[in-house]
């Protein structure tokens with residue numbers, strides 16, 4: 001199932017060029033009181049949401065997908081974690097770009113993962129707001145894994161049971177001397193979308209062709225099979241340090257072709273089987 005959030009308060013299922021409005025499915029969520037449980041309530045209750053959605057679908061109102069303003073499919077992750085260098089060709093280009101000599105040229109096996117503020121999250125229907133117009137902000141197209149089940153010290157062969165699904169991620173980054181987590185966390189610098197594809201409907205996550213264009217010009221093109229540290233291993237490493245909660249997001253790293261964007265640009269990212277999203281830079 002391909003689940004989306006749209007038009008501020010609506011919840012939908014994407015079906016071809018249409019979105020079925022299944023906002024009523026959220027009625028199955030348990031009432032909560034402060035302090036709210038960590039993690040995303042929708043993802044934590046995904047099986048009952050999907051079940052209710054299926055019963056609502058036949059009578060659900062359908063809208064053209066093109067008319068829907070898509071938000072991040074995950075509303076309230078307790079954290080967004082990201083893999084550092086995880087594609088060989090991106091390590092090679094980082095060696096020759098002085099603007100990127102800002103972190104060690106090693107993988108998550110040595111560096112672990114970084115954190116990106118939850119407040120940086122937007123969907124493709126919103127715009128990336130260039131935080132510092134005179135400084136360089138780069139795009140990084142990444143496969144984003146959404147955690148479905150709470151866990152810590154998750155063994156690699158059990159990771160699959162902890163994944164809710166996947167979506168496209170843009171790990172936007174300001175280049176410069178500040179801490180990496182700080183430069184990756186301005187508002188709007190984490191784009192997730194266009195929707196959450198639940199794991200049963202995902203293609204083989206370890207073999208997805210993907211690409212990123214800026215204003216129609218191809219910048220990044222690779223396949224997730226070229227990851228150095230696997231999805232399973234990344235999640236095992238992440239869960240060794242932090243408990244992972246439903247809705248937590250793991251960005252799995254980017255390939256070569258990382259480059260700057262400026263206001264007015266349109267970033268188009270496609271991951272085969274997960275969709276295609278267009279995001280404006282403002």
Ligand code: MN
Pocket residue numbers: 082083140142171251253254
């Ligand atoms: Mn990245």
